[in-house]
Structure formats: structure tokens, C-alpha cells
């Protein structure tokens with residue numbers, strides 16, 4: 001692999017938004033046939049750099065060279081014509097269209113007189129070349145997240161892209177789908193494409209990347225060969241100082257049962273039972289982790305405790321009182337807070353067009369309807385949250401829509417923790433966050449635990465659940481398939497319970 005003549009060269013790129021210098025004199029060189037990972041904390045400037053490469057933003061200064069030619073993009077179309085294909089975090093597909101129709105839409109030449117037969121042939125050839133599984137006649141709304149992403153990749157390859165940008169592509173994928181995506185990426189590099197891969201998951205970067213460029217606070221810190229570095233060095237470079245990546249399980253006295261869920265059953269809109277008689281409890285000062293494959297009832301569980309999902313049967317006893325039938329505002333007022341970060345990280349209960357202050361007020365308003373809201377405390381709190389969570393923003397009055405995904409998530413958590421809850425329900429709080437911020441969140445959960453808060457923590461990373469939690473409840477198909485002592489639990493055991501199989505060892509774990 002020659003680094004003398006990189007296929008893509010970005011030199012001295014700078015981009016500012018108001019007072020924020022998102023990219024400050026950034027350099028990046030990418031070769032054909034390589035997977036080049038971009039690493040950096042949330043807000044480091046990764047997406048901004050890629051948005052300049054894909055013609056969405058115009059650089060304030062600096063140059064981009066492709067195959068030795070200086071290119072200037074004034075629109076995404078220019079970038080597409082130059083062979084740049086960006087797979088966005090939020091897919092840009094038309095739901096009611098089939099895969100084929102979506103591909104036509106994205107074509108270079110107007111799709112009007114597209115020859116159907118020729119196109120079918122083209123799709124077949126391309127899917128063979130890259131071994132992409134595409135059903136041309138499947139409608140997007142029938143597709144899984146993984147299938148949609150494959151279609152997005154297909155779309156840009158069909159338009160002739162040879163530099164692929166994947167901005168946090170695995171944030172929305174299951175482990176199985178990620179394995180598939182990695183095969184596709186390998187295939188693309190074998191076909192001499194250059195792939196730029198952004199991910200916060202260090203293990204993925206170490207698996208797939210050839211080289212890694214680290215950005216910090218808008219600047220290029222280093223470009224390293226994957227084989228000559230390690231996660232600790234990379235994290236330290238990202239953060240700018242030595243980072244402790246251990247997770248501590250702290251001991252707290254656990255006496256009182258704060259939450260007791262008895263025989264909880266809920267039905268979805270189609271009257272299908274999605275929670276099938278859950279029984280569990282959480283004590284004050286305890287973190288109960290929840291493991292399970294996506295869609296096993298996690299969302300319904302969170303929402304039914306928070307009063308957002310109708311309960312069909314059962315009881316949710318919080319501090320001796322049944323919450324079933326109570327309104328969300330009453331439940332918040334009693335000291336329950338719930339945040340759920342969905343796979344696509346949209347719809348987290350924040351309003352994108354509003355600033356941090358107004359988003360704080362929104363929550364306050366939910367809890368105490370009818371009262372006049374005083375803005376002053378919210379302003380002070382917004383400032384405090386920005387400082388405590390190190391949120392990168394032009395200011396507390398800036399619409400949160402413009403913040404990077406991780407920063408938006410920090411606003412959400414800051415708001416939830418701010419209400420001094422006694423029961424904290426948090427689902428996927430670290431989704432898409434950089435490794436250092438993840439650890440800050442784990443520390444925060446421990447801080448809450450120390451205060452005696454009962455915590456229901458739904459997460460994807462089994463290692464984190466094992467290291468941080470007191471007990472781990474595994475759910476499968478709307479049922480509790482096991483509750484384990486986290487200290488003794490193993491990944492294998494949890495994995496089996498996640499697909500509804502019990503190992504002999506877990507038999508006794510059913511009793512709470």
C-alpha cells in the first residue's frame with residue numbers, strides 16, 4: 001500500500017460554525033483498497049469532515065484532491081460525480097418504494113427512460129460483484145435496518161462510487177448484521193474501493209481498519225497503522241490524556257425494594273402480547289441490567305413503567321404504590337425518570353428545533369403541569385449540564401438539531417439525571433457515544449447508585465453489563481428468561497438466555 005500517492009487527499013481543511021471550529025486545518029489521506037477509520041470523541045469533527053468530502057458543506061479553506069486532481073464540490077451531486085458515496089446515519093430511502101425504485105431515484109442520469117431490463121441486469125451484476133443481498137422488489141418499509149443499509153450501499157455503488165464513507169454504520173446494527181457489513185466492506189476494498197469508516201466501537205475499528213486517523217477538537221492528531229497501535233493508545237490520543245477504561249462495580253447497602261414488577265403483561269396495537277408476565281424487583285442502590293436481543297420487549301417494559309404504554313395485566317409497585325393506570329406526569333412527579341435512546345437515535349424525547357434550555361423546560365413542564373414555569377433555573381441548569389457533560393455547542397440557546405449525535409444524547413441524560421430520580425430507567429444511554437464518554441456515563445450511573453437510586457439499565461454490551469451491574473435480567477420474547485448475579489454471570493450464559501435457552505446452571509436463577 002503506497003502512501004506516496006494517496007487516492008484521496010484532504011489538506012488543511014477548516015470549517016467553522018459560528019464560534020465552533022468544527023475542523024481546524026485537518027489533513028487526511030486515504031488509499032485505494034484500504035479501510036481507513038476515523039476516530040475521535042463526539043464533536044471531534046468527523047462528520048463535518050465527511051460532509052465536506054461529500055459536498056454537503058463547503059470548506060472555509062483547504063483543498064481536496066482525488067486521484068491527484070484538485071476538486072471543488074458545490075453540491076452533493078458534484079461529489080457523487082467524483083465517485084464519493086456517503087452512507088448517512090439516517091437513511092435517505094423512500095419507504096413506500098421498492099429497492100429497485102430507490103435505486104432508480106438515485107441514478108445519475110434521469111431515471112425517466114430507464115430501461116427496466118438493463119437495470120435488472122445491472123443490479124444482478126453489481127450484487128454479484130459485491131455479494132450484496134438485495135431483493136429488488138421488496139418495499140423499504142418491509143426491510144430490516146440491515147437490509148436498508150445494504151440498499152443504501154448498493155445505491156451509491158450503482159452510481160459508481162469508489163470512495164465509500166460510512167458514518168457510524170454499525171450504531172444501528174445487530175452483531176450479526178455488523179458481521180455481514182464487514183464482509184461487504186472487505187469485498188469493496190478487494191474491488192479497489194477506498195472505505196472511510198467511522199465508529200465508536202474500538203473492537204470494530206481494530207477488526208476492520210487498515211489505518212486509523214484520530215481527530216481531537218477539530219484537529220488531526222495522528223494517522224496510525226492498525227497493526228502498530230492498540231485501543232489504549234488510540235483512546236489516549238482521542239482524549240488527549242491517559243484514560244482509565246476499567247468499569248467499577250461499587251458496593252452499596254441494598255435494603256429496600258424500590259420497584260417491584262409483578263406479572264406484567266402488555267399488548268401491542270395488534271393485540272399481540274409483547275410482555276408476557278414479567279416478575280422482577282430492583283432495590284434502592286442497585287443497578288439491574290437488562291440484556292436481550294433487540295425487540296424482546298425492552299421498549300415496552302420501559303414505557304409501561306413510565307406510564308406511556310397501557311398495561312394489560314399485572315402491577316408495577318414503586319415505593320409501595322401501584323403505578324399502573326397513573327399518568328406519565330404523576331409518575332415523573334413520584335421520582336421515576338425514563339430515557340430510551342432508539343437505534344436511529346432520533347425521537348429521544350427531545351425537540352430538535354428547540355435549544356437546551358427549552359428542552360429542559362419541556363421536561364419540567366411534563367412533571368408539573370399547570371404551574372408557571374420559571375425560566376431562570378432552567379437557564380442555570382442548562383449551563384451546568386453543558387459543563388458537567390462537556391457538551392460541545394455554540395451555546396445553550398442553539399437548536400440541539402445542530403449538535404452531534406453524542407452531544408444530543410448527553411443533553412438527554414443530563415436532563416433525566418437532573419430531576420433527582422429515585423428510580424432511573426435508562427435504555428441504551430451510551431448508544432453511539434465515544435468510549436471516553438461511555439465511561440463518564442457509567443461513572444454517572446454509579447454516582448446515582450451511591451445516592452441510593454434504583455437503576456434499570458438496558459444495554460447492548462454484555463461485558464459492560466457484567467462489569468457494572470449488580471444483577472442482570474435477561475429477557476427473551478417478552479419473558480424473563482433468567483436473572484443472574486452479575487459477578488458470576490458469563491457472556492455465554494447470557495447469550496443462551498437471550499435466545500431462550502437455559503443452561504443447567506441458570507435453573508436456580510429464576511427465583512428473585
Ligand SMILES: Nc1ncnc2c1ncn2[C@@H]1O[C@H](COP(=O)(O)OP(=O)(O)O)[C@@H](O)[C@H]1O
Pocket residue numbers: 017020021022040041042043044045046047048049392393394402403404405406407
Ligand atoms: N450545522 C452545524 N451548526 C453548528 N454547529 C455544528 C454544525 N455541525 C457540527 N457542528 C459542531 O461542530 C463540532 C463537530 O461536530 P461533528 O463534526 O458532528 O463531530 P463528530 O461527528 O466527530 O461527533 C461539534 O461541536 C458540533 O456541535
Ligand SMILES: [Mg+2]
Pocket residue numbers: 046047048167404405
Ligand atoms: Mg458524527
